[in-house]
Amino acid sequence: MIVDDDCRMRRKLERLLLNSGYRVLKAESSEMLLETMGHTPLDLIIMEAALPGLSGQETLSKLREGKQRCPVIILAKTATTDDVIKASKLGAYDYVLKPFVDQEMLKLIGMALETGRFMRSPVSIDQDPVQTSGDHLVGRSQPMQAVYKAIGRVAPTDTTVLIRGGSGTGKELAARAIYQHSKRVNGPFVIVNCVAIPESLLESELFGYEKGAFTDADRQRIGKIEYADKGTVFLDEIGDIPLSTQAKLLRLLQEKSIERIGGKRPIQTDVRIIAATNADLEAKIKTGGFREDLYYRINVVSLSLPALNERVADIPLLADYFMAKFSTSLGVRNPGILPEAKAILKRYHWPGNVRELANTIEKCLIFSKGRPVSAEEVSYLVSGKETVQIDIPENFDAVVKRWVRNNMSSGKSNLLTDLTDHVTRLIIAETLTACDGNRSQAAKRLGVSRPTLLYKLAKLGLDMPPSEETDK
Structure with missing residues (x-):
């Protein structure tokens, strides 16, 4: 919905959005907006700051009181620093000065709509979903049961979470499930893909900047973390963040404050950080690619997603x-x-x-x-892709069957767990020995992630010394 008392601006935005395939509603005042929202769900609001009657900030306050999960982009002819900060604290997605560049506005609209969709779309934890609407974490296996339990335990807290797992295992879904089941569910949920944003832009994207901080900084900009105040920030692929930005993240986690680029004072902010990576952070720490102190700050609770x-x-x-x-x-x-x-x-x-x-x-x-x-x-x-080929000894099945029958006749229980743990222990120990203690190489040969291997070593009580020289 476009909310502006200037009919020319309404028409301009309407044409821009219609030509890009969006459906558009229009209003001349905040009162008309609030009336429409009473019976029509909206995905995005683009609103003039200086409206007759209720101002933009007063409208933001009412939307926040009503717990509306609809991103709001504020438009203004001029703006002071206080105006921008107040709008951000009240939940405005961004503050755009008129006149704006059409392509930049469309890019911003796309990002805001994606944020709104993630905030509104629940992620159900279903072992066997019968509904296909929304997104689901699916699976009955033991590794997925462990994931469900971990999400249930950590979601209601404000604890920083590190989600580990390979590409395509569902790290973003797990992060959204934590957000959807948290007490911050009515606050923003902001996703930052640390790989997709160039290093030179990542810091300003996260922390914002002051006017004049660098060339082309012709106005103040609020960063993703400041926008997400009282909400959650999901840092996808945190292992690829440059060291200079890592230092600023460490300050955020330690002091609950940030500083915009070119800023001279700290800004207090209340956000929960959920991070994800498919990288071997421990190896990055050894080579100086990741800060050890930041690692311990983000790794308060670690959640490992199993490979398929x-x-x-x-x-x-x-x-x-x-x-x-x-x-x-x-x-x-x-x-x-x-x-x-x-x-x-x-x-x-x-x-x-x-x-x-x-x-x-x-x-x-x-x-x-x-x-x-x-x-x-x-x-x-x-076809033509690698398939799992396991060379099973001919007498293996007979040995297992004989073991099961012998233990059943003696009245023992927990047969599946005991045998599985025993075989798993043998396979892992022998693989590590063959890899000279190199855990990363052993994990690759076993077809599991390194965090999963470390978890199994601890669970099974395997005290295998790592290779200091080659375990990278």
Whole structure:
């Protein structure tokens, strides 16, 4: 919704948005906006600061009191530092001076809409979801049960969380689930992809800058962290943040304050940090690429997401979920997946994890032409890719069967856990020995992440000395 008492500005913004495929509502006053919001859900509000009647700041206060999760971009002909700070504290997504550049405004609108969608879209923790609306963390496997329990324990707190896992394992979904189940759910949820933003721009994106701080800094800008006051900031791929920015993040976590580029005074801010990485931070610390003191500040609670090949039993559930989800979004009938096709999906290694599985299922649905997805179609899509091939000794099955029967006859329980832990302990110990204690190399050969290997070492009581020279 565009809220401006200037009809020319309303028309200009309306044309810009309509030409970009957006649906637009218009209002001349804050009162009209608030009346509309009573019966019409909005995704974004673009509002003039100096409106007749209720001002922009007064309207922001009312929106905040009503716990509206709708980003607001404020437009103004002029603005003092106090105006910008007050609007930011009241939850304004950004403060834009007129006249604006159309392409820059469209980019800002896209970012604001994405932020609003993440704030409003719940992430359900469902072992076997029957609904396809919204986003879901799916899986019944033991590693996923551990993830669900960790989210449940940490979400209600304000504790800093480090989410670890490979690309495509669902780190962003886990972060959103923590936010959705936290006491900060009515505050902003801001995602910062630390890899996608150039190093030269990342610091200003996070902390903002003062007018004149550098060339082209023709006005003051509020950073993502300051905007997210009383909310949550998700720093995706924190391992790629440059050292100079790491120092500022450390100050934020220690002192709850930031300083804009070119600023002369600290600004108190209340945000929760959730960070994620697929990097080996411990190895980065050894090579000087990551600050050890920051590592301990962000690693208060660590949550490890398993790779898909560590929870193979969940693949059929995920395949059914994605088939239902994509058939809804594509507007086609869900033909289902044949059991033999699911068996092939379970044998594939999935280096791209859940994201790769989702892409594969979407392709299967498109090419199935309404028929149940067959083994041949799945084989075609994963042909030429690495599959899991395990050389099992001929007498292995017989040994396991004999062990089970002997222990059952003696009345023992917990057979599955005992045998699984015993075999896992043997495999990990032998792999580490073969890798001369190099845990990173052993994790790669085992097909698990390094954090997962460290977790299993602790859980199984394996005290294997690491290789000091080569464990990188």
